[in-house]
Amino acid sequence: MIVHVGSILHAYTGGRTEVESEGATLRAVLDDLDRSFPGLRFRVVDEQDRIRPHIRMWIGGVPARRLDERVPRGSEIHVLGALSGG
Numbered sequence: 001m002i003v004h005v006g007s008i009l010h011a012y013t014g015g016r017t018e019v020e021s022e023g024a025t026l027r028a029v030l031d032d033l034d035r036s037f038p039g040l041r042f043r044v045v046d047e048q049d050r051i052r053p054h055i056r057m058w059i060g061g062v063p064a065r066r067l068d069e070r071v072p073r074g075s076e077i078h079v080l081g082a083l084s085g086g
Contacts, residue, residue, distance in 0.1 A: 001075050003033065008081030012040040021077075026057065027067035029077060044079060054082045 003021050005013050013019055019037070023029035027049075034041035044055045049067060051057060057064040060075040071077065 001029070001071065001073070001077065003029065004076065004078045006078075006080035009040060009043060009079065012037045012043065023071060025067065026059065026064050026069045026071060026077075029071055030067070056080050056082050 001021060003019050005017055005019060007017075010016070014037075019033065021029045021032045021036075023032050030041045030045060044052055044057070045067065046052050051065065051067065056078075057080075058078040059069060059071055060077075064077075
C-alpha cells in the first residue's frame with residue numbers, strides 16, 4: 001500500500017513524500033516502515049505505544065486514532081504533523 005508522508009517526516013524517508021508498506025493494522029504498517037526508514041515510527045508513536053498528539057493519520061480517508069485499527073488491502077494511508085499555534 002501507499003503511505004503519504006507529511007513534510008515533518010521527510011528527513012526519515014530521504015525526502016520521499018510517498019513510500020510503500022505492508023501490514024494488516026496501522027501498528028504493523030508502522031513497524032514495516034520503521035524497518036525501511038529507521039526512526040520514523042518513534043516520531044509518530046510515543047513510549048506508551050500511542051499515536052503522538054501532534055500526529056494525524058488517515059486510512060482510506062478515515063481518521064485513525066489507534067494503532068490496532070485495521071488497514072484494508074490496497075488502502076492509502078496519510079501521516080501528517082498537525083499544525084498549531086495562535
